[in-house]
Amino acid sequence: MLEIRNVDKVYQSRGKPPVHAVRALDMKVGKGEIVALLGSSGCGKTSTLRMIAGFESVTSGAITLGQRRIDELPPARRKVAMAFEGYSLYPPLTVRENIAFALKAQQLSHGEVSRRVDAIARLVEIEDILDSYPRSISGGQQQRVSLARALVRDADLYLLDEPMGQLEPQLRAVLRGRIKGLLAERGMTAIFVTHDQTEASALADRIAVMEDGVLQQFASERELKERPANLFVASFIGEPPMNLLETEVSSADGGIRLSVGADVTCQIEGRTLEQTARQMLERTARVRVGIRPQKITVGSGGVRVRVVSNQWLGDQSHVAGEYDGRLLIAVTPNKIAARPGDIIPFGLEARHLHLFGADGTCIRHAEAA
Numbered sequence: 001m002l003e004i005r006n007v008d009k010v011y012q013s014r015g016k017p018p019v020h021a022v023r024a025l026d027m028k029v030g031k032g033e034i035v036a037l038l039g040s041s042g043c044g045k046t047s048t049l050r051m052i053a054g055f056e057s058v059t060s061g062a063i064t065l066g067q068r069r070i071d072e073l074p075p076a077r078r079k080v081a082m083a084f085e086g087y088s089l090y091p092p093l094t095v096r097e098n099i100a101f102a103l104k105a106q107q108l109s110h111g112e113v114s115r116r117v118d119a120i121a122r123l124v125e126i127e128d129i130l131d132s133y134p135r136s137i138s139g140g141q142q143q144r145v146s147l148a149r150a151l152v153r154d155a156d157l158y159l160l161d162e163p164m165g166q167l168e169p170q171l172r173a174v175l176r177g178r179i180k181g182l183l184a185e186r187g188m189t190a191i192f193v194t195h196d197q198t199e200a201s202a203l204a205d206r207i208a209v210m211e212d213g214v215l216q217q218f219a220s221e222r223e224l225k226e227r228p229a230n231l232f233v234a235s236f237i238g239e240p241p242m243n244l245l246e247t248e249v250s251s252a253d254g255g256i257r258l259s260v261g262a263d264v265t266c267q268i269e270g271r272t273l274e275q276t277a278r279q280m281l282e283r284t285a286r287v288r289v290g291i292r293p294q295k296i297t298v299g300s301g302g303v304r305v306r307v308v309s310n311q312w313l314g315d316q317s318h319v320a321g322e323y324d325g326r327l328l329i330a331v332t333p334n335k336i337a338a339r340p341g342d343i344i345p346f347g348l349e350a351r352h353l354h355l356f357g358a359d360g361t362c363i364r365h366a367e368a369a
Ligand SMILES: Nc1ncnc2c1ncn2[C@@H]1O[C@H](COP(=O)(O)OP(=O)(O)OP(=O)(O)O)[C@@H](O)[C@H]1O
Pocket: 011, 012, 013, 019, 020, 021, 039, 040, 041, 042, 043, 044, 045, 046, 047, 048
């Protein structure tokens, strides 16, 4: 329904080097789909939203919404509603008037406008400030007004830039649930920007991970965790991050032997490797492997680690252990008695290892849980 084709954004400011904020972006978002744009600060998320909404021009490429090419239309003709990171409320208008203003173009009756404003205000819990002016309400309230002003409209696409960044965690969790309910009930298509993985996972059907202006992977949370496309996604998604280790590669028994340090080896069976991966491994002496902290067993296995830290978080232990100059983090639901300095076993199984090629691409994924 929304299609972004080979879009680039280069900012040219006089006297400064150009900034290539978005590079060759290709993305398709289905009708009724909720998508999160996730990435670190400056990776191009806001630029992407603003190009879709029409507040920034595309440097090259095309954007279509339904059957319409929209990247050359003025913002008001795109049928796209956007909640801005900086709120952009109109200071001389009350909160009610700010939200109602968004409905002006729809030529609704006075009663219908009131009904819609009241309903959306209830949903984001701002009924009690409808007669206030933006300057007299808090940042978190302004953010909710901005969100209400976008969601109250009838639009083909909703763009929400850090929609709940200013809210306290409890309210955030409640609103997340309600907004997801509203979007699903009305079959609304939405793209929201966030830094927060929990928020992305809770709200979105699919997550687009961006870094340095480049879309790294666009997939469900599960797919991102189980089948990361590259080292960036592997280390960015998941908490604590995936453990990454340099290993030495040798051929053995029809498969590949990976040596982790002096006396730990893992045997990867040939049948679990695609031909290109096998060829690549035959030509290289070292390869980077990744294992999720949740997949390392604590208390059994062949890697004897020296405990660096051991924290019980109420429902899981995070144990950091050092082995042959490498730090491994394990997460287990059990309470572990070890103290820093103790030597305990960690277990790494070959089926849980992701392998990454020299350019960072994942050449072999761990077997699914
Ligand atoms: N108007 C502009 N002129 C010049 N450079 C810009 C402009 N807007 C953004 N940039 C640059 O483009 C890059 C991408 O910025 P963008 O705001 O899209 O990133 P972001 O991922 O949304 O970051 P954040 O999460 O901090 O909002 C950054 O290097 C930023 O400094």
